[in-house]
Amino acid sequence: MLSIQNLHVQVEEKEILKGINLEVKPGELHVIMGRNGTGKSTLANVLAGRDKYTVPQGNITFNNESLLDKTPEDRACSGLFLSFQYPVAIPGVNNMYFLKAAVNAIRKSRGQDEMDAIDFLAMVREKLKEVALDESFIHRPVNDGFSGGEKKRNEILQMITLEPQLSILDETDSGLDIDALKIVAQGVNDYRSPERSFILITHYQRILNYMQPDFVHVLMNGKLVKSGTMELANELEEKGYSWIEKELTAAD
């Protein structure tokens, strides 16, 4: 579904990613872990199409189509979704209006009819229950004045409403209380299916207790330097990252 080959990424002349390779197949859940500032969000943003990053080398295909020359909106319409580490507040833009515009833009790109306001509201009411958000949230401006946890749940609300094929969740578990973490994990689990894939960026093994990852990768020095399964996440939780660093220097 997603194939990243030798991806190099620069921002402001600085090389952040130095040759990422990753294959994500339908139904898989990949976890990416790594120290602060290693480039996890950079990777997520490049996948979503943020143009402040440059890609001097490498290739990304999504469903066998090259992704890099597509606009962010085209990527979204083709089934890619990013749950932001820091969702932005957009004062003045109503959450429901925004979500309806998004749903209809994506439906339109798939050749489907636009949803009318009544059907849309009925659908969103159901989805709101899944993320345990009160209906009032959708009548407020997008993320404006939302607490950290509410923003993350709003991201999941958008994911389950827009129904992407590939969801990139950038620290969606950070800043959540214990109940909210379960709600988010449950939301993701309910959404999993053999056709839907995930890239989950996280610092904590905790959320992985609620869902079964297929692969766990470590991002270091601009590369995915180690890949494993749930056990790798447990090991990182216990020992941190320095042992991997040592392994790398020993290998050099």
Next chain:
Amino acid sequence: MMESITTDSIRTSILSEEASLAWEYFKQEGYPNSTHENWRFSNPEPFLLKNAPVISEKLDFSRDEFDFLMHTDATNVFIVNGKVLVPETLPEGMKLIHYHSDIQEIHTNEKVGGVADIHASPFIAENTALFQSCTVINVTEGRKIEQPLHLIQINLGTGENRIFPRLLLNLQPGSQLHIRETEYSGDSHSWYVNGVTECIIHENAHLTWNTLQKRNEKSGQFSSFNAALEKDAALSYSSIELGCSFLRRDANIHLHSPGSDCSFNSLFLPSGKQHIDISTVMHHESPHCSSRQLVKGILADKSTGVFRGLANVYKEAEKTNAHQTNQNLLISPDARMNSIPQLEIYEDDVKCSHGSTTGQIDEDSLFYLQSRGISRKDGIQLMVKGFANEVVEKCNDETFSKIVSQAIESKLGGFL
């Protein structure tokens, strides 16, 4: 019938003494230019149309032609070239007088010119000297008028003209009124519009005033909104400025007695080479008064905007709350905005704030919208409308907000 005064002859019919005093002052001051501090960023010269005839008649106005401007949920009153067409029926407790002939019937203590100070601007002086016709609206004590009063200000003629609309609104104690005003050009000629509105809001009276300005893009308008608020009176003023080639909107608000409250809001949206200047003076003359100003600009193409806002807190106006916010969105790299928020405070025990920001569309927010499938173009529209909405919502009037939103949307459609 056409009445055309080709030389600037001052009024002799009503308030002739005030007219000659104002004319003396105006002649002494002359029109302002950019050497005047208050006009540093606005040059009125090309829009003064000094040789164009002054008119004050409705000419061949036909109501049917403009019925699309009427609101079905309001009392509609046409004011054509400054001359009001008094409707047959008005809400109980409201009086509307064409000041030209009925002067004896007004039982208000306030006179035309009581609030609009000719020294505040040469344009007020000029209007005071030259208006031929004045609309006076009076609301009886304690009367709360539910139905909005919609003033439809139209200019209509056969060539370049000048008009001097004048309006006096008197809200007696405890009364309440909701005004909508549509400023519209009935033709596509260049006009010089110098309008003065005065409002006296007595003790405990409440006024909501919402203006939608849609003059044609050749015209120059110099208008002032002047209000005096008595004890515990409240004013909510909002203007949405879409039209004119050149607009200068002055607001002179006098919080004259304790406990009065004013919310002043304005949204301006120039494109092409339009120039819009919003200048406010909030006179905090009394203790325990509050004012909030929210002025937002969305500037496209080569348009220019000015916000000059002054909160003036007089000595002994303790417990004053005065806040001022100006935010501007530049949609084009060629648009220019000058913002001069000012505070003058002569009393210690006050809460005042002011702030001004001018910037482009936020790329992070735009990316967020795009990442959800919304096209860049639609995303910009959504954000600009969202930016405008904050002011539109202040109008507290669903019908008006709907009309305004449509007008904004169709204007945005022209350049987004």
